[in-house]
Amino acid sequence: MKNISGSLRFGGLPGIGWLLGVGMAFAQPAPTPGIPLAINDLSAFKSPASNWRIAGNARADLAKANTIAADKGTGVLVNVPVPPKGGQTQYGQQFNLLTNLEHGDIDLELDYMMAKGSNSGVYLQGRYEVQLFDSWDVKSPRVVDNGSIYERWDDKRPDGQKGYEGHPARQNASRAPGLWQHLKISFQAPRFNAQGQKTENARMIRVELNGVTIHEDVELTGPTRAAAFEDEKASGPLMLQGDHGAVAFRNIRYVNYDKPRPELLNLKYAIYKGKYEKEPEYDKTAPESEGPTTVLSSSVSKIPNEFLIRYTGTLRVAEPGEYRFNLGVPGGGGLLKINNQQVIAPGEWNATGKTTLPKGDLPFELLYAKFVDWVQPGLGLAVAGPGVREFVISDKNGGEGETVDPILVETPTNTLLRSFMDLPGVSDAKGKTIRVTHGISVGSPTQVHYTYDLDKGAIVQVWRGQFLDATPMWHDRGDGSSRPMGMVQRMGTPLLFLTRLASPLTNWLADTTGSGFRPRGYVLDSEDRPTFRYESHGASVEDKIRVLNEGQGLQREVTIANAPADLYARLASGVTINAMENGMYLIDGEQYVRVDDLGGAKPTVRTVGNRQELIVPVKGKVVYSILF
Structure with missing residues (x-):
């Protein structure tokens, strides 16, 4: 027996993550720290009003409502509320802060600090708000509370129904006023066809507050209340709300996803019956079945256990750079080669690898050896790269195997x-x-x-x-x-x-x-x-x-x-x-x-x-x- 890359052995024991049924990492992409938004001055923002300033640090007192003190320096963006005029609080878009940055799909990560009783928000594309609020003592969050996706608004609707489609945070993961809080957002922009018609709504793929997932895959049918724009577009600026309360921001980082995804072309599969702990000699071993296919999936095999699937084809890469791959092959082992280079070596049921790929059509090969009989077969492959958010390039139902109800x-x-x-x-x-x-x-x-x-x-x-x-x-x-x-x-x-x-x-x-x-x-x-x-x-x-x-x-x-x-x-x-x-x-x-x-x-x-x-x-x- 021989193999392609030396003495390859498939398999290994599953990690505890698999046993607990959490599935593959690609099932819920997590925001990745990326490009910092400079806060040395206000040049990253459009026409900032006087309520915004740059500081070296911010401090808020638990006993003083809507008050933040700013220390000299750089790196912290502080909103100090505009004083009332004629005894009336001043509101308006002119006090909000919009970035020069325009984004579509984005991962955003930042720290923020709320003053006591304060209210602010982060608007993706200036249109879709994740609420920032002093919700320290809240037990059951509402749409107005910290981390919630704010509601839409229509004055034409009946009283009591003007606000609609808000999404409260799953739980209150807030810190006390004056403490730094951490927010992560994975956002997918709305999609439009060549005629400018919307074909898909925007989505909050995932929102984390202070390490806790509070939203997953929330569809947004339109801009939320107090947005900077009433229409929807493929891109827009970030907006930080500044007309409702004292708030500070720091460590703002983002990843823009604006590059085309890699594509799989000319896929073929071959299925070999038997318990394979290493690769067969393909020129001496006849497959049970073979043929063309359009998707990576374990379902091409009708054999429940002890089989090997070999996929070959072409990976078309439009954007050169480093790509990360996440492979799930429950009940066995897998191997991934791209451009004739091994990216994921045989081993665990869930494995990751990364490689630098040039632009062009590259040879692709993937193996899945299944030999553990008490696990359902499945195959999942996810890809992430420069300007490409992690996505499932295989059958989306594959690779997660049997799940376990959480206790x-x-x-x-x-x-x-x-x-x-x-x-x-x-x-x-x-x-x-x-x-x-x-x-x-x-x-x-x-x-x-x-x-x-x-x-x-x-x-x-x-x-x-x-x-x-x-x-x-x-x-x-x-x-x-x-x-x-x-x-x-x-x-x-x-x-x-x-x-x-x-x-x-x-x-x-x-x-x-x-x-x-x-x-x-x-x-x-x-x-x-x-x-x-x-x-x-x-x-x-x-x-x-x-x-x-x-x-x-x-x-x-x-x-x-x-x-x-x-x-x-x-x-x-x-x-x-x-x-x-x-x-x-x-x-x-x-x-x-x-x-x-x-x-x-x-x-x-x-x-x-x-x-x-x-x-x-x-x-x-x-x-x-x-x-x-």
Whole structure:
């Protein structure tokens, strides 16, 4: 036996993503960071009004409505509301900001900050609005709330029906006013024929707010209310609303998709019966069937298992550059070659590869070897490249195999769940993602939740929105872990909440060695809310965590009996910790810590390596709030 590229072997075990039925990555294209929109001055915008200015940073006070302070510098775009005229608030398109950039299909990514009670919006093509709003304390989003797709409007319709076709965000993934929020949008422009007639409506393919998907494949039949234009076109500028409230923007990046897609031509297939772990000698092996086809699909084979499909043909590339490919071949293995170069090597059921392609008609070859009998066959191939958004070039129903219904935990009442908890973005000394092995997640009907590390007496993450996806924990054999479903704020590397320090400069203990830490479980109050108990450094500790009014965060009350004189509590850590007024601290621009009652002790912000910590000597009680 011989093969084309040495000792090729198909197959490999499926990854956990496959087992959980999430399908292929191409099923929901995610925005990709691209070209930055310069914010060194206002030259990227058309005729900016005086309410817009360039700053080095922006700050908003939780207690001051519709107010943003701007620091000197560049890189941040700030809208300061126009003062009322004649006692009336001024509205109008002249206060909005339109880019010189014109776009059709686009991926957009940006950070923004809302002032208390503020209102703004991002309009794709100046026509279709994703709402920006201070929705901090909202439980069930409406079309006016943060991240929602705003409604259309028609004054000719009856009262109560003038607004229509709005799309509320799936859940409230908002942060508090004054904190930076992150928005990602994948937008598809409307399509028109040669006569200028619309043939397809615009779509929000995907919208993410603070890491949470809040919209998928939403069709837009026309411009939303207060758009800059009433008509629809193939391209238009971005618009940032500036006549409704104080808001700041930074890190605006985009990818314009304006190049023609690659095409598959002259496709032929050949099907070989048998269990192939490497390629056959095609000139010595007769196929079961063969012929021309117009689409890549596993359905050309009528054999349910143990077969090899070989596709050959031409890939026509109109735009040269680097292309990425995503191949799904459940129950076996696959191989992709383009221009006589191997792009995806045999291996896992889901595999990716990239290559630089010239313009022209290029040889194309794809193999799918199927030999795992308990998996349905499927074949999916997606392509993305310069100016080309990722799209499925194969049969759109192929490559995703059998799906699994997710196992979701809701919180109609206060709810506790023990599980492993991975902390993406939080790594150990070897760069491996930290897994909390004795975590307990506590959910509330107010949709504010947290995970507590029973091994360290530490809050490791807080989040707003839906509670837990327990699919990886309970499906099939499971791996014991669950995942938060809302807007997550992680607290960094889990460390003991309490430790003894010879001085305020002593390093915090990295583990429980020498601490005498002993968990003592928890007790539930009449509303099933836990108070955790443990011993540490000879002290007895009760740790009570409760949701604040209107779901604005959590208050933590830690009572310590028999505390040694040199015992300290660690309230927060981050790259930057900035002291504010009234006992407030801003942590990395992403959360607030409010000091409520420290028994007369004074907190200290100290620098350890390249990070900062907010610590306080223990005087019997530590009460503080996490606002996010």
